[in-house]
Amino acid sequence: MTGKPSRAGSLRRVLLVVGGVVAVAAAVVVSLAFLADSSSDLEKEKNCCWSEGATPAWVSRVTGLKIPVEASDVRVGYHSGSRYDTALMAFTLPDKKADEYLAQLTPEGSKMIENTNPREKDYSPAVGFAHLGIPEPETLVEGTRMGNVCRGDVDTPDGKKIQYCAKLFAHRFTTGSTRIFTRTGIEPSLTPPPAKPKA
Structure with a gap:
């Protein structure tokens, strides 16, 4: 019931x-x-945590990545992090000079690859090139190549100077000109030179 x-x-x-x-x-x-x-x-x-004292010469010396004399629009940044620091560098070269520069940093038997899986346009990493006023290279597709290089990977004059592992990007953004981007992770033990007093 x-x-x-x-x-x-x-x-x-x-x-x-x-x-x-x-x-x-x-x-x-x-x-x-x-x-x-x-x-x-x-x-x-x-x-x-962006250092105002990080100059192109200082970033180049610390990372071991040369800035060619032909480079224009040189931009650098140094970010101090809790786990590791990051050095950013970007500059523009004529296409031929860019290819020569990248050849010095590409391990024998390998080559840079195209960005076939780009990030969204609004991609915004914690340590990004937006701080330098330029697009994130991971979002660029047309004319973009990517690669990595670490200390000991390349037996060339420029390659032997590399101190850490770096991500490399090259973007042919206009006829005859390529922008090189480098992002280098560094142990958090370096102190960039102090910023110069403003006049």
């Missing part, structure tokens, strides 16, 4: 449903707070 549900049973079910809704809502709030904190931390890292 089936009777009507007891008031206690109905109340129990209502409490379970309400409890479930509250638990889900709490989980959503915690998740949103975590995402907000992560986003805030990323923004802080992007805007923090």
Whole structure:
């Protein structure tokens, strides 16, 4: 014989449903707070800890990556991080000079590859070239090549000077001109020279 549900049973079910809704809502709030904190931390890292004293000559010497005399529009940045520091360098070369430069940094038997899997246009890494006022090379497709080089990889005059591992990008952004990008990870033990006092 089936009777009507007891008031206690109905109340129990209502409490379970309400409890479930509250638990889900709490989980959503915690998740949103975590995402907000992560986003805030990323923004802080992007805007923090860039050294004003990192000159092209200093970054080149520390990384071992030469800046050719023919280079124009030279831009550098040095970011101090909690786990490692990052040195950024970018400059423009005539196409032929860019190819010669990259050949010195490409291990024998390998070659730079095209960027067939680009990042979205709004890609914004914590340590990005946007700080230098130029696009992130990972977002560029047409005329873009990528590669890596580490100390000991290349037995060329320029290759022997490399001190750390670096990501290399080359972007032929206009007829006759290629922009070279380098991103080098460095143990956080170096201190860039102090920024020159403003006149």
